[in-house]
Amino acid sequence: MSSIKSILLKPMFYDKWTNVEVKGWISSNRGNNKIRFIELNDGSTIDNLQLVFKGSKFNFNLLDQLKPGAAIVVNGVLNATPNAQQPIEMIVENIVSHKNVDDDYPIQSQEMKLETLRDIPHLRHRTSILKAIMIIRSTLAQEVHKYFINKEFHYLNSPIITGNDGEGAGETFNVSDNSSTEPFFGRNKKATLGVTGQLHGESYSLGFQKIYTFGPTFRAERSNTKRHLAEFWMIEPEVAFYDLKDIISLADDMLKVVIRNTIHKHKKEIEFLDKITNSNLLKRLNHFVETPLKVVDYTEAISELEKVKDIFENKDIKYGLDLASEHEKYLTEKIYNGPIAVINFPKDFKAFYMKQNDDKKSVAAFDLLVPGIGELVGGSQRECDYHKLVTRVNELNIDQNDLQWYLDLRRFGHMMSSGFGLGFERLVMYVTGTENIRDSIPYPRTTGNIRM
């Protein structure tokens, strides 16, 4: 069996007399009682293979009844059509099997609203737009794994159910079973869905040196925005003996390799999304992979923003400001015109575990900002001085007992490490031009929304 993608990519590979079997779902069906043209899609690409049915061996009444969405298996010979829109078509010799769809199949040939499609997450990937997005999502995930496999990183599955809530910030989901006796994990034990794999990641970077997680994380935030999900996937590498500079290079290299390989593999899908979203997608992505990352100190970013403060909603630009999306986008799009890593943020709005700089007020953190989306990655060097870290935990009124195992890592050979977090759906949005995060994940979960 050949995929339609491979047939369309290498039409010359197929000898006119080779008999090929294809399987898939009908995108469109037109013709008359003597000849039928069926566009077939098999999910390997958004492009279709045109099937041509002609001759007395076919039941044209039956063929006429096959609707978009119907499954069909056929074999036939491939025929190069260099002068037509498609490079190749199949002259069908035999229908192996078929199964039609009922009349209420909700996917229509004409364009449907993304909002409407969100009601049918079990079917919406059978439209061209969601198909293109989900093909790219799958490849991005696989390219992330390939990147880390090639670099000999250890793949860690951080626990999902945990008593640790990471940064101590953000709402967590609670986990319980139906029993009315003792709680499943024991009395007085917190059992929540993890908001990050990082703390456990650090424990494995001690011993394995280069590790990454890639798994689901959860926030019980009741925000109904285009950028929030209750359930999302995170990629979190952690590397022992890496400092801030090293981890920024890793983030930059990983993004460029993964995006470059994905563009290369899915030119058709990205061109299609470029046209649909009208967002200069391909140009933007190529610019990103070709432009060296600039590293900008937070104080420099503030002084640049201060010069044009009147254009922002929040005009109070001074040291201590937690950059909002408007500031981030202006920095990367207007001032530096390319990807930047802002470093050395004030410690006040950053997580407790980040390495404190010698100036006593900033931490060795970075945010990687890209045109069109703002923050894509956040990370830091970790504070490995046990006493400094304990002092910080207590300053912030975080319960030290809960975190003692994590703090102890500093006493057990934790010399230096750095890591970052990449929200996978943010990456999918960036590479597909998707505006609403609910269209970047197969079955989105948000407050009030748990379809299927």
Add this chain to the structure above:
Amino acid sequence: MSSIKSILLKPMFYDKWTNVEVKGWISSNRGNNKIRFIELNDGSTIDNLQLVFKGSKFNFNLLDQLKPGAAIVVNGVLNATPNAQQPIEMIVENIVSHKNVDDDYPIQSQEMKLETLRDIPHLRHRTSILKAIMIIRSTLAQEVHKYFINKEFHYLNSPIITGNDGEGAGETFNVSDNSSTEPFFGRNKKATLGVTGQLHGESYSLGFQKIYTFGPTFRAERSNTKRHLAEFWMIEPEVAFYDLKDIISLADDMLKVVIRNTIHKHKKEIEFLDKITNSNLLKRLNHFVETPLKVVDYTEAISELEKVKDIFENKDIKYGLDLASEHEKYLTEKIYNGPIAVINFPKDFKAFYMKQNDDKKSVAAFDLLVPGIGELVGGSQRECDYHKLVTRVNELNIDQNDLQWYLDLRRFGHMMSSGFGLGFERLVMYVTGTENIRDSIPYPRTTGNIRM
């Protein structure tokens, strides 16, 4: 920087005068005031690189104090030692940095009990045995992804929080937030942790044809056994247009490729575990990858077991018996002496969605059994006839409303599909010779146990 694995694998690659930097943690430290031998491990392999310190440039008092678990970065030249136990050693020229461990570091050089180590999941991977297991776990996961990438499968992230509980069997965990107002996902909405990704997987096999999931799944079973976890990872491929025979071949091929590549990559770790577990591990694994899979009808299996029924605890061997572990192991170890796929089980103890055979009493299901562990994989062809499936759902008193979206797939171009589920920790146990499933996952969750 070079990994210790690459140095030990290719000692001849390193010229005597090449200066190399290595980083890692100390396994052992012996010597006197003139010469020190430190065994260094960096997590790339369980093997250590011997560092030799000699000469007046070193502070031997300081070196003497460095304890197992301490981090150290050094550079030096590599020196082939063809007559020693290790093929190569490093003559250290310079200590770049180091960080000692506190006295209460609980990992000791002598062998520790696995049970004791379960209390410290954040540190136990720094023993040789857990290090070996977790290295193999990581590679197995990566090899699974590589296998499906090479076969052009679509990687699907099934939702974790869901209202569907899969087979309708087994206890599920509930998910809620801390708010006292409306439930997070809405009133009268079930929100549980998924027990399988299969139902959602089928929806994506329609459209993408070949998909797989690889993510966490959950069961709130209060069983404290060596084989139960509340949180575990599952691999669930689903392929449209595949029948039972096709899906069995996929399971067999995937296991063989993944295991073969893992053995090849981790000979040292598997030999070490073979010795420690005294379980003929390597021989067993080689036998598995070299032996063609036999397909055995359930009725044949029953008649074979019936001949020797007196040796079993459950001696009531007849059509309708749900094979227990003792029967499974006897079949694969004694009768067929190799991996087998038992097919066509009675429908009564199999899931509702399995294809009903023409005999009206069995389903097109399979269990893949292997010597030493019993069931490793279970799967089936799916029932794609809407009316037969609805009838079965009602026979079993499953709430049809909850599943209507899944049943509807049959009306929307679902001609044929098949899939299987592989519990990833079962695979890790099989390939590492681990006897307790809690040692096959970094942070195990069982009833009463949620460390870190």
